[in-house]
Amino acid sequence: MEKLRVELRERSYEILINRDNLHLIGERLLRFSTGSKIGIISNPTVAELYGNKLVSSLKNEGFDPYLILIPDGETYKDYFWAYHILTQLLELGFDRRSCLIALGGGVIGDITAFVASVYMRGISYIQIPTTLLAQVDSSVGGKTGVNHPLGKNLIGTFWQPSLVWIDVDTLHSLPEREFISGVAEIIKYGIIWDRDFFEFIKTNKEKILKKDENILIAIIKRSCEIKAEVVSKDERESSLRAILNYGHTVGHAIETLTGYGSYLHGEAISIGMIYEARLSNLLGFLSKENYQSIKDTIKNFGLPVDMPSIVDISAMIKTILIDKKNIEGKIRMVIPEDIGKMKINFEVNIEDIKKLFYE
Known part of the structure; x- marks a missing residue:
């Protein structure tokens, strides 16, 4: 496992890079003081490939995971779909100790991070990037955002993840x-x-x-x-x-x-x-x-x-x-x-x- 650390005092976090490590995420989450409810934000394409493995890993460690899907594509990284995710979290009873996981590429990572930053004024989230672009860029750094017809990422916040978990095996399914x-x-x-x-x-x-x-x-x-x-x-x-x-x-x-x-x-x-x-x-x-x-x-x-x-x-x-x-x-x-x-x-x-x- 390759390990890096983003040093930001109390907001510091690790980036862990390996192959075939998705099934270990539940065990890793036991180190965090998060509640039992975990929201996995993804799209249908990625969820079909990796959703079950992630859900099983979390359930095996006693967590209560919920899969929340949005359509695949940059077109859907907007406030409407952010509001959709927020509504789902409220209906499922997520609280300030709940955690989100972004399972997907840059679109999923950006919108999940944005939702985490504003839900109940901020809850924790974890990045599991499944595209090369997300693994090297958008999953790291804490920039969140959704698009507006007048410009990209004009609506957003800074909100650092608790962990970035990279499995390079996901790149083999990438177009x-x-x-x-x-x-x-x-x-x-x-x-x-x-x-x-x-x-x-x-x-x-x-x-x-x-x-x-x-x-x-x-x-x-x-x-x-x-x-x-x-x-x-x-x-x-x-x-x-x-x-x-x-x-x-x-x-x-x-x-x-x-x-x-x-x-x-x-x-x-x-x-x-x-x-x-x-x-x-x-x-x-x-x-x-x-x-x-x-x-x-x-x-x-x-x-x-x-x-x-x-x-x-x-x-x-x-x-x-x-x-x-x-x-x-x-x-x-x-x-x-x-x-x-x-x-x-x-x-x-x-x-x-x-x-x-x-x-």
Whole structure:
């Protein structure tokens, strides 16, 4: 079992990474001072694969688990379905000692965390991410959120999990497109923090795509180490944590403008990373060689690199203008000045944004 710790004083928690460990979660929960009622939030696809194993593990240790399902997809990460989960919890008599488990990808993790943060002003929850993207990114760090038609994750809170429990065996049931989408966030960690890790990803492309378990555990662990270090230094994104948003200004705008359904998160972020790297090159920071290396690496993993033709550029600019990182109408972005080094909350002129998309 690979173990990491996110150090946040009284809100600290562990990230545990292994293979074939889902059946052990009930035993692990005995270490927490949680009540008997456990709400497992999932979608029908993931629940069919792993729900029974998780329910059995909890029942074997004396817990009283309830499976609460929402439809599968980013489209359903909204306040309506959050309200649906809250209603279910109230009807089932969940109290402040009850616990939630997010069993699924980023959508399930985000909405479960959001519900946990607001139910009776906050109850504990555990992340069991079943997608690569969720394992390396959204399950760690305590950001919660639901989407709004005007923008992604504009409604949310900071609420740390009690535990992140990663079973890499769940990746074998993941559709190839979903798996490759998760690789985008792994590439991001190399760009924002660790050039050697970036080179390691490039060198081990074939093993990653073949889902070599030793390589998977290594890249998941390193990604989580980077995020844990960043979050431990800046829990609420006052400065350093903003580097995790690389690619997300343009990427979130793509997701918003395509209706949260046409592009997976990692696919949108891939395009976002390329455009934001190109912006840095246009501004004279990132070298042409490093820009090309970022673009080639993303492309070589089969991720998209071009702006979708269905996206209206004027709408793209308007969406960027309401990005939650902006302050008092000023566009703030995270752009790479080198691989492994970022400019944080860099103020970008609207004319430079137009040049990026129109020239």
